[in-house]
Amino acid sequence: MADEKKIFVYVERRNGEANRASWELVGKARDLTEKLPNSSVWGIVLGENYEEICAEGIARGCDGMIVLKSPDLNHYISHYYKAALVEIVKEYSPEIFLIAATLEGRELAGMVATEIETGLTADCTELGILEDGSLAMTRPTFGGNLIATIYSPKHKPQMATVRPGIMKELEPDPSRKGEVIIKDFKIPVQEKLLRLLDFIPAEESVNIQYAKVIVAGGKGVGGKEGFEKLKELANVLHGEIGASRTAVKEGWISEEYQVGQTGKAVRPIIYFACGISGAIQHIVGIKESEIIVAINIDEKAPIFQIADIGIVGDLHQVVPALTKKFSELLS
Numbered sequence: 001m002a003d004e005k006k007i008f009v010y011v012e013r014r015n016g017e018a019n020r021a022s023w024e025l026v027g028k029a030r031d032l033t034e035k036l037p038n039s040s041v042w043g044i045v046l047g048e049n050y051e052e053i054c055a056e057g058i059a060r061g062c063d064g065m066i067v068l069k070s071p072d073l074n075h076y077i078s079h080y081y082k083a084a085l086v087e088i089v090k091e092y093s094p095e096i097f098l099i100a101a102t103l104e105g106r107e108l109a110g111m112v113a114t115e116i117e118t119g120l121t122a123d124c125t126e127l128g129i130l131e132d133g134s135l136a137m138t139r140p141t142f143g144g145n146l147i148a149t150i151y152s153p154k155h156k157p158q159m160a161t162v163r164p165g166i167m168k169e170l171e172p173d174p175s176r177k178g179e180v181i182i183k184d185f186k187i188p189v190q191e192k193l194l195r196l197l198d199f200i201p202a203e204e205s206v207n208i209q210y211a212k213v214i215v216a217g218g219k220g221v222g223g224k225e226g227f228e229k230l231k232e233l234a235n236v237l238h239g240e241i242g243a244s245r246t247a248v249k250e251g252w253i254s255e256e257y258q259v260g261q262t263g264k265a266v267r268p269i270i271y272f273a274c275g276i277s278g279a280i281q282h283i284v285g286i287k288e289s290e291i292i293v294a295i296n297i298d299e300k301a302p303i304f305q306i307a308d309i310g311i312v313g314d315l316h317q318v319v320p321a322l323t324k325k326f327s328e329l330l331s
């Protein structure tokens with residue numbers, strides 16, 4: 001493994017399960033190895049009870065898994081995790097280090113990059129390999145009006161956090177084989193600034209990122225009651241609701257439903273955009289949807305330029321009509 005260019009992917013875990021965004025990164029990392037000669041993909045796991053996660057990592061595309069084992073790493077504590085990742089980077093000198101841009105990943109990546117004095121491109125939406133073998137890290141900038149590709153050929157590892165829901169995970173292949181390296185890890189005494197007294201899991205929060213159907217509303221929904229109509233359609237289609245930032249700012253729906261540049265990136269089979277004008281900051285979060293259905297009273301609304309199906313009309317009439325029709329068809 002000494003001469004290999006190693007691509008590390010941090011495997012984030014919650015309640016023992018890997019965050020799906022980590023497997024999306026493994027899928028992308030496999031892609032990158034095709035353009036980066038002599039490279040391999042390594043999943044990095046922290047804590048105990050790693051057997052299943054390691055098997056899954058290999059099935060999903062890792063050439064190997066490295067585990068830093070310690071009871072102190074069973075729950076996320078930023079300083080402990082940072083110390084563990086810094087140690088593993090120093091030992092193996094990876095070429096590239098990818099971390100999902102989740103709440104945890106965003107915090108951790110910044111801490112690790114600072115300590116090992118390398119660059120970090122946060123919130124990437126695309127990754128590629130340039131001719132000289134550098135990692136091309138692409139992300140929206142200037143309020144989403146520009147797309148910038150950033151590279152860091154002189155500092156290693158080249159680090160990026162990547163937005164969940166954008167890259168495609170691979171189907172697991174249980175016949176894949178890979179190495180598993182397990183190392184005991186002791187938290188350095190200077191990092192023992194915090195101590196975990198208890199772990200209380202958060203209440204289940206909505207996760208629209210992986211919904212197959214999303215019925216999203218914007219300013220045109222007109223209020224909290226309007227979202228009830230959207231919920232009815234979403235329920236009939238076993239989907240979730242979503243929202244534009246304006247609807248969130250109006251206080252009609254909570255932030256976790258926001259789709260777009262400063263919300264979530266989604267890739268459902270069907271995305272209904274109801275009373276959403278189609279600002280670029282919203283579009284970046286929905287462009288991977290398979291089918292976009294736009295419902296808007298303004299036939300010139302920009303959303304119609306990217307919609308697969310456009311309905312010019314009042315959502316307060318169109319949405320209940322769709323709910324009625326779908327419930328007839330699906331009952």
Ligand code: FAD
Binds near residue numbers: 247263301
């Ligand atoms: P509007 O633009 O006001 O559009 C409302 C639409 O509803 C109109 O097209 C109107 O014709 C239609 N309408 C009105 N009544 C009806 C009706 N009865 N039936 C049908 N249609 C009707 N936005 C996001 O969504 N997500 C983000 O993550 C995000 N991040 C941002 C980050 C930055 C840095 C900035 C500067 C902006 C961001 N925005 C984001 C805001 C974005 O620029 C837009 O302002 C926002 O998306 C507009 O929301 P909207 O489409 O609901 O409202």
